[in-house]
Amino acid sequence: MICPRCAASLTGKQRTGRICAHCGKRFALDPAVHGKGMHDIRIRVIAERATDHGRLKITLTQLWYLSRSRDYASAGRDPKGVPAKIRWLVALPVAAALVACAVLTGGRLAILPCAAACAALVVASSMRHHPGQLPHGQIIPAERTFRALMNGSWSAVYGGLPKGVVDDADPVPQPRGANRSGESVPMSRPKAAILCTDRAVTLFLTANGIPDRLEAVLVEVADAVGPGGRPTVLAAALSALAQYRSGLPVVVLHDADPQGMLLAPLICGVQPDRVVVDAGLPVSAARGKQGVVRLARHDPLADAEQLRTVAGLPEADAQWLGEGFWSPLAAVPPRVLESIVVRAVERALAAPRPTPREALTHGFLTWPLAPRTPRTSRASGTGTYNKKGTSSA
The missing domain is CATH 3.40.1360 (Dna Topoisomerase Vi A Subunit; Chain: A, domain 2)
Structure with a gap:
C-alpha cells in the first residue's frame, strides 16, 4: 500500500503496527487489516469531494455510505420442501410398521413390506428442504465497524474526523x-x-x-x-x-x-x-x-x-x-x-x-x-x- 504520510510504497513488513518504515509516522487504516478500500488516502479524497472541498458539512453516516467497498441485497424466499424432522417423524414409524408386518407375514410375501419400508426410507432421505428467508442486505464495512474505525484509529492519528465530517451521535x-x-x-x-x-x-x-x-x-x-x-x-x-x-x-x-x-x-x-x-x-x-x-x-x-x-x-x-x-x-x-x-x-x-x-x-x-x-x-x-x-x- 501507499503510505498516506510520505507516499512511499510499503510491503506488509514495512507497515507493522500501522507505522511507516520510511517516515516513521503512524497512519489510521490498513486495507490488509481493516478490509478493502479502508485506506487513509481514499477516505480523505472521498471526504473532500463529499464536502465540496470544505464548503459543506456531512455526517458520518453519509461518509460511511460513500466509503463502502460493497453492498448487496437479497429478496426473501418462501420455504420449499418438507423439513427433515417431519420427514423422519413420518418415515421411521411407517418403515418400522412395514418391517413388523413382514416379520408377521413370513415367506415370500414378506418381501413386499420390506421393499416398501426401504422405499419409504430412501424417499425420506432423498427429499430436500430449503428454509424460507427474509429479505436482507448488507454494506461492507458494517456501519458499526466504520464508526469504530473513524472514532478510534482515525481520530487517534489525526486528532478527529476528516475535515467537514460531524458525528451523528454528537x-x-x-x-x-x-x-x-x-x-x-x-x-x-x-x-x-x-x-x-x-x-x-x-x-x-x-x-x-x-x-x-x-x-x-x-x-x-x-x-x-x-x-x-x-x-x-x-x-x-x-x-x-x-x-x-x-x-x-x-x-x-x-x-x-x-x-x-x-x-x-x-x-x-x-x-x-x-x-x-x-x-x-x-x-x-x-x-x-x-x-x-x-x-x-x-x-x-x-x-x-x-x-x-x-x-x-x-x-x-x-x-x-x-x-x-x-x-x-x-x-x-x-x-x-x-x-x-x-x-x-x-x-x-x-x-x-x-x-x-x-x-x-x-x-x-x-x-x-x-x-x-x-x-x-x-x-x-x-x-x-x-x-x-x-x-x-
Whole structure:
C-alpha cells in the first residue's frame, strides 16, 4: 500500500503496527487489516469531494455510505420442501410398521413390506428442504465497524474526523443565526416546511444552514418500521405540521422505501389544500441506477398493490419495494442532495395552492442528475404529477 504520510510504497513488513518504515509516522487504516478500500488516502479524497472541498458539512453516516467497498441485497424466499424432522417423524414409524408386518407375514410375501419400508426410507432421505428467508442486505464495512474505525484509529492519528465530517451521535454544530443555547432561532413566518424521515439527512441540512437559507422550517419525523410504522409517522408528521399555517407548502424527504413513498400521498389525502412536493429518492432511480445503495429488509408495509394504488407507482417499482428492497436517501451525494432540496423548496413556493377538491403531489427528485422537465406521469420516478382523490390506507 501507499503510505498516506510520505507516499512511499510499503510491503506488509514495512507497515507493522500501522507505522511507516520510511517516515516513521503512524497512519489510521490498513486495507490488509481493516478490509478493502479502508485506506487513509481514499477516505480523505472521498471526504473532500463529499464536502465540496470544505464548503459543506456531512455526517458520518453519509461518509460511511460513500466509503463502502460493497453492498448487496437479497429478496426473501418462501420455504420449499418438507423439513427433515417431519420427514423422519413420518418415515421411521411407517418403515418400522412395514418391517413388523413382514416379520408377521413370513415367506415370500414378506418381501413386499420390506421393499416398501426401504422405499419409504430412501424417499425420506432423498427429499430436500430449503428454509424460507427474509429479505436482507448488507454494506461492507458494517456501519458499526466504520464508526469504530473513524472514532478510534482515525481520530487517534489525526486528532478527529476528516475535515467537514460531524458525528451523528454528537450534537451537530449550528450555523450562523443560532442562539446561545445552540438552538436555531425560530422563524415567525416560514415560507415552507421541509419534512424529513432520515436523521442523517436532517442533521446534514441543519449543519449547513440550508433550511434557514431557504426560509424554511425543518421538521424531523421518526422513520419507524413495523406494523404500526405508517400511522405513527403520518400522525407525527401531521402533528408537527399542525403548528404552522395550513397553507404552508411542504417538501417531503424520504428513503426509497414503502413508508416514504406513501407518506406524501397520505398527507395530501388528509390535507388536500396543502402543496406537497415529494422530493424523496424515487424508486425508479434506486432500482435502475448504477452506484446506488440497494438494501433489503422485511417491511410489513411492502404491499405492492397499495403502492400502486395509493402512491401511484408503476408495476416494476411497486414489485421491487414489495420484495423488500429499499435505498437510503442519506446515500445520495451531499452536493446533489443539497441541490435537490433547494430546487424542491423553490418548486413548492412556485406551485399554485390546490383547490379543496384537488390534491397536488409534485414528484421531484432525480438521482444523481438534476431534475428533468416536468411531465404528467410518474412512471420514471421524476416530474410532476397530479393525483386526485388520494386516500389513506
